Amino acid sequence: MVVLAATAVGAAMAYQTAARQRDYRALLARGDAALRDEQTLGAIEAYSGAIALRPDSMLAHLRLGETYQRRGDVEEAAREFRRAAGLDPSAIRPVEELGDAEYQRQRYGPAIEAYQRSVQLDDRSARVSYKLALARYRDGQLDAALASLGQAVRLDNRMADAYYLQGICLRQKRRVPDAVKALETAVSLSPALIPAREELADLYRALGRRQDELEQLQVLAGLDREHVERQVAIGLAHARAGHGDLAVVMLGNALERAPDQPLIYSALGQVWLDLAPTRSDALPKALEALERVASGPSATSDILTLYGRALLQDGNAEAAERALEQATVRHPVDPSSFLFYANAAEQQNHLDASRRALMSYGALVPNDPELASRATRIATLSLRLNDAPAAADWFERAATASPNDLGLLASLADAQLRAGSRDAAQVTITRGLEKDPKNAPLLTLARRIRIWK
Structure with a gap:
């Protein structure tokens, strides 16, 4: 009897196990069918049911993660992929998809870890090596990204996207010839790869290779006929190459096709x-074109800046000041608008507005190569505003940016004296006379405070 009872129990358990397995498979199949029909909620319900029957099922967790990802719930997707990877550490797919989910979440560190695990499981996948490189690039690891890209193109030397990313990384590393080569390879492998052609055209432009830039822009215009921006880019490239008349013709043709x-x-x-410096009819035509688009509420900072520049050249400083002031408050702002606004405001004797505009430009362009001249101008405006302490501060900045300019040291010392900083002026004068003991402006200042005999 005991044996019969044990046998019956065993049979019942086997039946339950088989039934559970049948239900599990049925739920997986139901989830797959729902997913094929884009019924993601039904798929989630089915896969979750399968997991309830088989919590240790890597496949059920993987498919549930893929369903969450399709719904855009990347956080839940990452959680399920992580569980799937933990249930079967030798499985490649859940680790790669975990990397994809973390990349979508812009969590590049965890994405890198996942892709590295995937590469360790299978180092023959060019696709995963490329994904690892992309995550490393987004994480700012240029050298590591280039190493992964090298592996990717060794595994698949026809992967255009890998050469494109390689070109971007090399350009950021200032390895310009290598960047050009990589981008040229990318567009030769995939002629319709628009981002690579855009990057290559921009690189040619930076190198002054005008004809090569034009060729890329013309190909881009052929690939993307729906966007007028492509025709505009070609016209402006002709202008940069010194073919202003051809640029006008091309832009005029574009205007006929898209008049608004x-x-x-x-x-x-x-x-x-x-063209205004060389053609008498150019400035009126510039004003006519720009006035049409600058007068509307949707005028961008770039357009208002151009219009303000044209008005300045036409001698209309009052209107230029109004246009350029608007340009400084339209976002995204063109930084140069502050420089031209400063010019217009100064012509209108609005000295404080001019000074503030020059300061604002510095806040937008911290690595200004013209810092010395801009700081000098701010200092000069400060003196005209009877603000000697501010003048001394800005002359000091100018002198720091251009340490061998003794004229700046003389101006700094003069501003320091006006501000009542006699000791600071003495130090400045001494510093300048050590460089040139016969400097007349410095000697004059020295006599003023009786420090030089």
Whole structure:
């Protein structure tokens, strides 16, 4: 009897196990069918039911994660992929998809870890090596990204995306010839890879290779005929190459096809404005084109800046000041608008506004290569505003940026004296006379405070 009872129990357990397995498979199949029909909620319910029957099922957790990812719930997807990877450490797919989910969450460190695990499981996947490189690039690890890209192209030397990313990394490393080569390889492998062509055109532009830049822009225009921006880019490239008349013709043709595009009017205005020094009819045409787009509420900072520049050249400082002031408050702001606004405001004798505009430009462009001249100008405006302490501060900045300019040291010492800082002026004068004992302005200042005999 005991044996019969044990046998019956065993049979019952076997039946339950088999039934549970059948239910588990049925739920997986139901989830797969729901997913094929884009019924993600039904799929989640089915896969969750399968997990309830088999908590140790890597496949059920993986498919549940893929369903969450399809719904855009990347955090839940990452959690399920992580569970799937933990249940089967030798499985490649959940680790790679975990990396994808973490990358989507912009958690590049965990994404890198996941992709590295995937590469360790299978080092023959060019796709995963590329993903690892992309995550490393986003994490700011350029050298590590380049190493992974090297592995990717060794595994698949026709992967255009890998060469494109390689070109970006190399450019940021200032390895410009290598960057050009990588980007040229990318577009040769995938002629329709628009981002690579855009990057290559921009690189050619930076190198002054005008004809090569034009060729890339023309190909881009052929690939992307729906966007007028492509035609505008070609026109402006012709202008940069010194072919202003050709630029005008191209932009005029673009305007005929899209007569209500502010971008074209803006580009025409820019080209005519650049032609103004050599053509008497250019400035009126620039004003005509720019006025049409600058007068509306949607005018961008770039357009208002161009219009303000044209008005300044036309001698209309009052209108230029109004346009340029608007340009400084439209976002995204064109930093140069502050410089031109400063010019217009100074012409209108609005000295404080001019000074504040120059200061604002410095806040937007911290690595200003013209810091010395801009600081000098701010200091000079400060003196005209009877603000000697501010003048001394800005002359000090100018002198620091241009330490061999003795004229700046003389101006600094003079401002320090006006501000009542006699000791500081003495130090400045001494510093300058050590460089040039016969410097007349410094000697004059020295006599003023009786420190030099």
